[in-house]
Amino acid sequence: MERKLTLLDLPDVIIEEIMSFLSYDEVAKTRIVCRKFNEINQQILNHGFYKLLNYHQKHIKRIKAQLPRRESERRNHPLSKHSDVLTCIETRLSMLSMTYQKHMQNGTACFIPGKIIDECYRIIRSISNNNEQSCRNLRAHEILQELRDISSMAIEHFDEKIVPDIRKNRISPMANVMTVFDMFPRVSSLDGISFSCNTSCSSVMSHSTPQRSPVASHRLEGVKKKTKLSTLIKMYKKQSKVIKNQTKQIGKMMKYMRDQRSSLNSLKRRLDESEVKNRELSESVKQFKIKNVLEFFTVMNKLPINFCRAILFALGSQFTAVMSIIFIILSYCDNWSLEGRKLKFLASYFSMTNNFNLNMMIFSTTWISILLNYPLVVGIILKQKYLVLPWTFVVLPKMVIDATHIVYLLTYMSSYENITIIFTLTCGITSIGLNFCSLYYIGILFIDEYTMPVNAVNNFISKQPASLQNEETAIIELHSYN
Amino acid sequence: MDIDRPSDPQVSVVSSDGTMFHTTLKSILLSGTIKDMIEHIGEGGVENMGAIPLQNVDSKTLEIVIKWIEHHKDNIQPTSEEIKDKTADFIDPWDENFLEMDLDKLYNLITAANYLNIPQLLWLSTRKIAMLIKNRTPQEIRSLFNIEDDWTPQEIEAVQKENQWCEEK
Numbered sequence: 001m002e003r004k005l006t007l008l009d010l011p012d013v014i015i016e017e018i019m020s021f022l023s024y025d026e027v028a029k030t031r032i033v034c035r036k037f038n039e040i041n042q043q044i045l046n047h048g049f050y051k052l053l054n055y056h057q058k059h060i061k062r063i064k065a066q067l068p069r070r071e072s073e074r075r076n077h078p079l080s081k082h083s084d085v086l087t088c089i090e091t092r093l094s095m096l097s098m099t100y101q102k103h104m105q106n107g108t109a110c111f112i113p114g115k116i117i118d119e120c121y122r123i124i125r126s127i128s129n130n131n132e133q134s135c136r137n138l139r140a141h142e143i144l145q146e147l148r149d150i151s152s153m154a155i156e157h158f159d160e161k162i163v164p165d166i167r168k169n170r171i172s173p174m175a176n177v178m179t180v181f182d183m184f185p186r187v188s189s190l191d192g193i194s195f196s197c198n199t200s201c202s203s204v205m206s207h208s209t210p211q212r213s214p215v216a217s218h219r220l221e222g223v224k225k226k227t228k229l230s231t232l233i234k235m236y237k238k239q240s241k242v243i244k245n246q247t248k249q250i251g252k253m254m255k256y257m258r259d260q261r262s263s264l265n266s267l268k269r270r271l272d273e274s275e276v277k278n279r280e281l282s283e284s285v286k287q288f289k290i291k292n293v294l295e296f297f298t299v300m301n302k303l304p305i306n307f308c309r310a311i312l313f314a315l316g317s318q319f320t321a322v323m324s325i326i327f328i329i330l331s332y333c334d335n336w337s338l339e340g341r342k343l344k345f346l347a348s349y350f351s352m353t354n355n356f357n358l359n360m361m362i363f364s365t366t367w368i369s370i371l372l373n374y375p376l377v378v379g380i381i382l383k384q385k386y387l388v389l390p391w392t393f394v395v396l397p398k399m400v401i402d403a404t405h406i407v408y409l410l411t412y413m414s415s416y417e418n419i420t421i422i423f424t425l426t427c428g429i430t431s432i433g434l435n436f437c438s439l440y441y442i443g444i445l446f447i448d449e450y451t452m453p454v455n456a457v458n459n460f461i462s463k464q465p466a467s468l469q470n471e472e473t474a475i476i477e478l479h480s481y482n
Numbered sequence: 483m484d485i486d487r488p489s490d491p492q493v494s495v496v497s498s499d500g501t502m503f504h505t506t507l508k509s510i511l512l513s514g515t516i517k518d519m520i521e522h523i524g525e526g527g528v529e530n531m532g533a534i535p536l537q538n539v540d541s542k543t544l545e546i547v548i549k550w551i552e553h554h555k556d557n558i559q560p561t562s563e564e565i566k567d568k569t570a571d572f573i574d575p576w577d578e579n580f581l582e583m584d585l586d587k588l589y590n591l592i593t594a595a596n597y598l599n600i601p602q603l604l605w606l607s608t609r610k611i612a613m614l615i616k617n618r619t620p621q622e623i624r625s626l627f628n629i630e631d632d633w634t635p636q637e638i639e640a641v642q643k644e645n646q647w648c649e650e651k
Contacts, residue, residue, distance in 0.1 A: 004586055005586060005589040005590060005593070006589070006627065006628055006629070007585075007589065007611070007627040007628075007629065008627075008629060009589070010589060010592060010593065011596070013596075014592055014593075014596060014604075014608060017604070017605075017608045018608045018611045018612045018615070019612070020608075020612075021608065021609050021612030021613070021616075022612055022615060022616060026615075026616065028645060029620070029645060030615065030620060030623060031641055031645070032620045032633075032638065032641050032642065032645070033620045033623050033624055033629060033631075034624070034629050034630065034631060034632050034633070035632050035633065037629075038641065109644075112644045112645070112647060113647055113648065115648055150648060153647055153648060154647045154648070157646065157647035158647065161643060161646075161647075162643070162644060165640065165643070
């Protein structure tokens with residue numbers, strides 16, 4: 001008996017041919033009829049979408065070729081709205097492609113919204129059939145409204161409802177695989193491989209051989225090994241945790257060390273810089289000192305004697321220092337002929353006190369001590385540098401201070417009754433190396449004037465003539481008094 | 483090669499069940515398959531070739547096909563490419579009446595038209611089926627075409643869910 005032919009017995013090509021008379025929306029809706037319909041209609045929908053893309057692409061190319069290249073001219077062109085509509089469709093199609101194409105290629109879904117394909121064809125055909133005038137009056141918004149609505153609906157629905165199901169379906173076969181693996185004892189690491197092999201072999205053996213005792217022993221062994229393995233795995237997990245923590249700590253320490261190293265480097269750099277600065281500063285200070293001393297001496301040497309005198313008096317009680325400065329100045333002087341004047345000035349300085357006899361005594365003692373004890377004075381008088389310089393640089397600074405202080409102490413200790421003893425001592429000290437400034441102190445002690453009488457000094461200065469000639473006359477006067 | 487002749491010789495075709503049908507060469511050349519065959523034999527071989535065996539077409543179907551080709555032998559038939567661009571809105575009323583047959587015959591006609599490569603007849607017959615499908619629910623389609631619902635409930639639910647995208651709330 002001849003079997004009756006049904007629709008599903010027709011070749012797929014014929015069914016596709018039949019479906020080609022239906023709209024894509026109808027094709028999508030008839031997917032549900034049966035599996036074969038679903039398969040064929042899915043292909044039709046996918047093919048229809050690609051066909052639409054090509055059709056649209058060709059159409060837009062053709063329209064764009066007719067449009068002028070300048071945008072300003074393009075806006076006024078009759079086909080401008082036509083082009084706008086096609087561009088809008090292109091945007092929608094690309095959005096749909098992004099949503100569906102991946103799943104279409106994977107075979108996980110087809111282009112479900114067949115209605116969109118119909119709508120796109122409808123729009124393209126309607127704008128293609130319009131004449132120039134109607135193209136100008138084309139209302140793009142109205143034409144595209146439906147497409148916009150349905151395309152966004154389709155995309156939203158697919159993303160929200162269909163994609164999660166597809167993902168779930170992808171995971172479920174994996175879950176099946178997992179269940180298959182779960183049938184075997186869970187193993188990890190290399191040791192587990194041998195164990196799984198053993199167990200699988202034993203299971204195979206159990207199926208192939210009728211003997212039960214070796215199988216039971218294998219099972220026992222397997223159980224033992226399994227427990228051993230589980231403890232090992234636990235230990236391994238613990239160890240890996242510890243290692244992880246330690247690795248973290250090491251990382252932290254490394255980071256800390258890196259920071260410390262960088263800060264040390266920066267400190268080192270700063271130290272080097274400061275050292276260089278310090279060296280430069282000390283160099284400059286040294287140079288500045290030398291320069292200052294030299295300048296001071298030069299200035300002092302150039303100053304008139306009266307001004308020098310004023311400075312020396314201003315320095316007041318620190319007489320010893322003043323004297324040393326004077327001698328230093330003297331030592332630096334190139335023109336030794338000046339020294340005569342300076343000595344005269346010193347003499348006049350000592351003559352300012354009221355007690356003439358004492359003054360004279362001090363003056364004469366000073367001169368004697370100078371002449372006897374200091375080759376400096378001799379050197380000055382004889383204008384011999386070799387006598388002056390060693391004394392100035394080596395002997396003077398030390399001796400002046402020491403001797404002065406000794407005398408100073410002695411004068412304190414002494415009383416007016418023991419003048420002779422003190423004088424003798426002083427003379428003795430001076431003979432050892434005391435200078436005239438110490439003697440001056442003694443003189444001051446004897447005349448009950450502990451410090452320099454300022455009024456007397458002022459009087460003396462006022463009395464003194466400004467010129468050197470006057471100073472000379474003052475010395476002559478002193479001599480005459482003597 | 484020009485095969486058409488002013489005399490229009492007779493050609494015999496034999497169905498799968500051995501029934502012989504006689505028709506004119508002009509009519510039978512509407513079939514792309516037979517046309518290719520005759521072109522292959524050559525101009526002189528047509529008169530001497532005898533009956534053409536059509537193993538895939540039964541006598542009932544072949545009879546319908548011959549009826550159709552004889553009616554349309556003078557019409558210019560569109561090619562397969564031309565058929566694709568053809569709109570399905572309007573067809574010849576004769577064809578409309580001609581295709582008023584049961585589905586079984588229609589399926590056979592479609593199969594024969596496909597085998598004999600008669601694009602216009604194939605187009606008409608498939609269109610007829612499509613028109614039957616159009617505006618029917620899946621259940622109606624199943625019952626009309628005697629199609630078994632081979633979906634599982636989960637599968638049918640999934641397809642329904644997919645088609646819910648354009649449902650208004």
